[in-house]
Amino acid sequence: MNFEKIGAYLDSLEKDWGIPACDLSIHLHGKEVYRRICGYKDSEKTEKASRDDVYWLYSSSKLFTCTAALQLLDRGVIALEDPVSKYLPYFANLPVQTPEGPKPPKREVTLRDLFTMRSGLTYDLQNPWVLKTMRESDGKASTQEFLRALTARGLVFEPGEHFFYSLSHDVLGGVIETASGEKLSEYMRKNLFEPLAIETFTFHPDQATYDAMQDQYTYDPLLKKSIPYGKEYNMYALGENYESGGAGLVGGVDDYLKLADALCNFGEKDGVRILQPETVELLRQNQMSGGSLEDFHRMRYEYGYGLGVRVMTDEGRGAPVGEFGWDSAAGAWVTISPEYGLTAFYAQHVIECPDVYRVIHPTLRDLIYEAAKEQS
Secondary structure (H helix, E strand, O other): OOOHHHHHHHHHHOOOOOOOOEEEEEEEEEEEEEEEEEEEEEEEEEEEEOOOEEOOHHHHHHHHHHHHHHHHOOOOOOOOOOEHHHHHHOOOOOOOOEEEEEEEOOOOOEEEHHHOOOOOOOOOOHHHHHHHHHHHHHOOOHHHHHHHHHHHHEEEEEOOOOOOOHHHHHHHHHHHHHHHOHHHHHHHHHHHHHHOOOOOOEEOOOOOHHHHHHEEEEOOOOOOEEEEEEOOOOOOOOOOOOOOOOOOOOOHHHHHHHHHHHHOOOOOOOEEEEHHHHHHHHHOOOOOOOHHHHHHHHOOOEEEEEOOOOEEEEOOOOOOOEEEEEEEOOOOEEEEEOOOOEEEEEOOOOOOHHHHHHHHHHHHHHHHHHHHHHHH
């Protein structure tokens, strides 16, 4: 593969877009074939960014949570059409909010609805019941206590009728806890982190983790400038005992790619199987149609959406059909193509940066697959 265009583009990000540091690793058939690390670990520019740096992964955590839940599907512990209330009883018959007032739902929220963001939930962390739970627990409420508070407002649409990006995967993490009998972090440690030799990932960063973390920034899109933000803060980490399946993980690029490589190889890496091949195919099968697909296209117009991942469904869009992955609030992005045997993970640590989704990720995707096509 010729990486010259990719390197030049990464080198341009600070000047053209105000991205102070970034890291891209590309793997073919599980082996790194390209790495480019730009910029500095700290906003004072005293230490170069390195492959040992870690990041708040925000919504890139979702791929781990969905994989963990699909392991339980493989084992027959859960089923996609199970009502969420089977595992979290406080989800039973949540009312749907309408202009005429709350109404009983036509059906209950299912696990498939959680995977596909068609649950009727939102990403409202200022929900007064959530704030009350935080206040009364002094920030020490459990995951299950927070999830119960999320349900107090009910649903904003009938389950299954729309796509709306939400806290559905946080709820899926709660289902994993109930179905497995273990905290989400413990389940992931036993079933993903240890089998795949992932060492940097955690829901509970300590000082050593923060020392390894790149400085975090917020973004001014008018000035195309990143402003130091404070790396210890994650708005989705609702307390020391809350484990956000949707946005709570910290980790490094090399470790993230261990999961991506396993999924690229239909669930197996270095002799360790984490999912069955047919389950990986299910993960990347588009679940959207009609109104829900229209909803999703307002977020990622080139794609369909599977069980927690964007899925390329059209030829000629820069990536091969079947390519899948997701991104994050701070700009991390993963692409996985079993057809090409290719995975890539890009990391930056800049939140509220719309340019990363509108320009940077699509450009990187197109350059990566252009190089892959030229090689083939």
